[in-house]
Amino acid sequence: MNVADKKRLLREMLFARRFEERCYEAYVERKIGGFLHLYPGQEACAFGVMEAARPGRDYVITGYRDHVHAIKCGADPKAVMAELFAKETGCSRGRGGSMHIFDVEHRFMGGYALVGGPFPLAAGMAKAIKMKGDDDIAICFLGDAANNQGTFHESLNMAALWDLPVLYVCENNLYGIGTRIDRSTAVVEQYKRVDAYGIPSAQVDGQDIEVVFKAAQKAVKHVRSGKGPYFLELLTYRYRGHSMSDSNAYRSKDEEKMWSKRDPIIMLRDRLIEAGEITKDDYKAMDTEILDQIEDEIIAHAESSPEPKVQELEKYTLAENDPWVRGGRN
Amino acid sequence: MAELMYWEAIRRAHDEEMANDPLVICMGEDIGMAGGTYKATQGLYDKYGAERVIDTPISENGYTGLGIGASFLGVRPIIEIMSVNFAWLALDQLFNSAAKVRYMSGGQLEAPVVVRSPGGTAHQLGAQHSARMEKVFMGIAGLRVVTPSNPRQAYGLLKSAVRCNDPVYINEHELMYNLKGEVPDEEYFHPLEGSEVAREGKDVTLFGYNISVHWCLQAAETLSKQHGIEAEVVDLYALSPLDRAGIRASVGKTHRAVIVEEAEAPVGVGSEVMAIINEECFFELDAAPVRVSAANVPIPYNHTLERAAIPKVDDVVAAVRKMFGK
Ligand SMILES: Cc1ncc(C[n+]2csc(CCOP(=O)(O)OP(=O)(O)O)c2C)c(N)n1
Numbered sequence: 007m008n009v010a011d012k013k014r015l016l017r018e019m020l021f022a023r024r025f026e027e028r029c030y031e032a033y034v035e036r037k038i039g040g041f042l043h044l045y046p047g048q049e050a051c052a053f054g055v056m057e058a059a060r061p062g063r064d065y066v067i068t069g070y071r072d073h074v075h076a077i078k079c080g081a082d083p084k085a086v087m088a089e090l091f092a093k094e095t096g097c098s099r100g101r102g103g104s105m106h107i108f109d110v111e112h113r114f115m116g117g118y119a120l121v122g123g124p125f126p127l128a129a130g131m132a133k134a135i136k137m138k139g140d141d142d143i144a145i146c147f148l149g150d151a152a153n154n155q156g157t158f159h160e161s162l163n164m165a166a167l168w169d170l171p172v173l174y175v176c177e178n179n180l181y182g183i184g185t186r187i188d189r190s191t192a193v194v195e196q197y198k199r200v201d202a203y204g205i206p207s208a209q210v211d212g213q214d215i216e217v218v219f220k221a222a223q224k225a226v227k228h229v230r231s232g233k234g235p236y237f238l239e240l241l242t243y244r245y246r247g248h249s250m251s252d253s254n255a256y257r258s259k260d261e262e263k264m265w266s267k268r269d270p271i272i273m274l275r276d277r278l279i280e281a282g283e284i285t286k287d288d289y290k291a292m293d294t295e296i297l298d299q300i301e302d303e304i305i306a307h308a309e310s311s312p313e314p315k316v317q318e319l320e321k322y323t324l325a326e327n328d329p330w331v332r333g334g335r336n
Numbered sequence: 337m338a339e340l341m342y343w344e345a346i347r348r349a350h351d352e353e354m355a356n357d358p359l360v361i362c363m364g365e366d367i368g369m370a371g372g373t374y375k376a377t378q379g380l381y382d383k384y385g386a387e388r389v390i391d392t393p394i395s396e397n398g399y400t401g402l403g404i405g406a407s408f409l410g411v412r413p414i415i416e417i418m419s420v421n422f423a424w425l426a427l428d429q430l431f432n433s434a435a436k437v438r439y440m441s442g443g444q445l446e447a448p449v450v451v452r453s454p455g456g457t458a459h460q461l462g463a464q465h466s467a468r469m470e471k472v473f474m475g476i477a478g479l480r481v482v483t484p485s486n487p488r489q490a491y492g493l494l495k496s497a498v499r500c501n502d503p504v505y506i507n508e509h510e511l512m513y514n515l516k517g518e519v520p521d522e523e524y525f526h527p528l529e530g531s532e533v534a535r536e537g538k539d540v541t542l543f544g545y546n547i548s549v550h551w552c553l554q555a556a557e558t559l560s561k562q563h564g565i566e567a568e569v570v571d572l573y574a575l576s577p578l579d580r581a582g583i584r585a586s587v588g589k590t591h592r593a594v595i596v597e598e599a600e601a602p603v604g605v606g607s608e609v610m611a612i613i614n615e616e617c618f619f620e621l622d623a624a625p626v627r628v629s630a631a632n633v634p635i636p637y638n639h640t641l642e643r644a645a646i647p648k649v650d651d652v653v654a655a656v657r658k659m660f661g662k
Pocket of ligand 1: 071119120121122148149150151152153177179181182183248
């Protein structure tokens with residue numbers, strides 16, 4: 007990772023942070039409805055892993071905490087925000103919402119609300135990649151609590167059995183909603199759980215983007231070279247509650263403070279300042295620019311976009327004009 | 337036209353579709369090397385290899401989800417789930433992923449998967465191997481449900497289902513795999529929507545699907561010979577979406593309706609068809625429509641109780657006679 011990359015990633019992560027914080031405000035303003043799961047604190051995970059892969063080309067799938075992954079794959083942040091505002095210009099045409107961001111053009115294959123749902127879907131995408139003989143890979147980002155679903159075990163077994171090119175990335179933020187990992191999970195170290203399937207794995211600091219990037223490079227190389235699945239566990243922390251309805255009362259202030267000292271953006275920023283690559287003022291100016299962009303372009307676009315038409319309520323339920331259907335009596 | 341057994345017709349559809357498109361695969365427990373519990377994939381493993389004819393672990397939700405994920409990238413999986421009772425375990429992926437993905441992605445992604453599974457009551461298999469749950473599948477928006485009553489339909493519906501861009505659930509029947517029937521020699525695609533008139537009649541419509549079509553046909557013979565009642569039999573091979581126009585047309589002609597289903601009555605095919613009749617042709621009716629359904633019990637092991645739990649041809653005849661006051 008050279009200096010230019012680091013500067014770009016600092017900007018990308020800061021953009022993601024400000025984007026998510028603006029979502030929080032928009033939710034409070036009731037511009038965004040439903041469930042909203044935000045990503046601040048975990049940025050180094052999505053950016054570090056995808057930096058080591060091919061955003062827009064490798065297939066990515068995740069759970070409901072999905073805005074940032076979509077943006078890193080290449081989704082237009084305007085379309086993501088418009089989706090949160092439930093507009094027709096949203097990336098899922100206002101039918102998906104926060105938990106169902108899709109941008110298939112950039113191979114962001116969706117956010118899914120069922121905990122554990124994406125595990126087998128990722129394996130299936132990997133199966134398709136293998137059949138087609140491409141060198142793409144499928145990347146599945148999910149939380150630690152998802153690993154207690156049967157789909158995790160069923161999918162890892164099949165992925166290993168058939169050497170499927172899938173990278174499972176566990177963003178271990180220590181909590182499944184309000185239940186801390188040691189209260190839900192017999193083996194707390196997630197990377198050990200995949201030993202049972204003979205899948206190579208690693209556990210690294212998920213707050214340091216350079217560490218994540220390096221570990222992900224190794225993981226991606228393994229998967230892309232046809233050696234089968236890999237499991238990467240990233241130790242991270244989400245700053246906010248699980249969703250907007252979560253008051254976060256189950257965590258101690260000390261714990262939160264400790265993690266805030268390991269902020270992925272601040273750590274990278276300080277490193278660049280120390281190396282004399284940027285100044286504090288550069289950073290501030292960049293932040294202002296991002297905030298303006300979010301307000302002037304992204305929020306403005308979401309606000310001014312039209313709602314989906316009620317006449318199109320049923321559109322997208324079934325394929326249109328499918329020749330194999332030919333309805334009616336025969 | 338050749339006579340094929342139901343399983344042979346399904347096998348032939350698999351074979352032709354796999355030969356036609358290298359992205360068609362089939363997967364399920366014991367379907368590969370062993371050729372399938374009901375022989376529906378016999379010989380395909382040798383012909384197409386382990387990459388395309390996949391013996392899966394016993395992980396119904398996992399492999400169904402895997403098939404769905406593969407379909408996102410253009411693969412066309414035909415997933416066999418050995419018994420519909422085990423398909424319960426795959427409902428999460430089928431309902432939450434396959435059926436909803438086109439809608440919640442605003443039309444960007446689709447899941448052209450086919451899931452085939454036999455249901456029904458066979459020979460003393462007990463409660464956990466005798467489910468009839470087509471009614472559950474047909475209640476899910478975004479999923480097509482078809483249910484072949486003969487080898488021609490079994491062949492043609494599977495071929496269309498493989499090519500259709502929607503997820504399709506095919507409800508087969510444990511007792512019907514050895515049923516013989518004519519299948520066109522040339523390639524044939526059966527429409528995934530609609531209904532068929534299996535027997536013309538003017539006095540009453542008997543609606544059946546899958547195995548109950550055969551009960552209706554037998555009942556119609558008895559009614560004609562012994563009671564002078566000419567029943568029309570309508571085969572509802574498509575359960576979702578149901579053929580509203582076809583239902584209306586037949587009831588509009590006969591003015592009476594009996595719906596025959598092997599499953600329990602609550603929230604079933606019968607209740608859905610009755611609702612459609614109510615909505616579409618209430619003023620055409622000369623009598624209130626009735627259902628002939630199973631007892632509302634888990635299917636018992638004891639043979640006599642088992643037979644008593646599901647409808648018989650006599651029950652259909654009795655329901656029609658009562659309707660006519662005979
Ligand atoms: C099948 C299922 N069960 C329960 C839920 C409710 N739920 C939503 S998120 C969540 C916790 C998941 O935690 P984790 O997998 O660690 O991901 P994180 O939110 O920490 O990123 C639960 C229980 C759900 N959405 N799906």
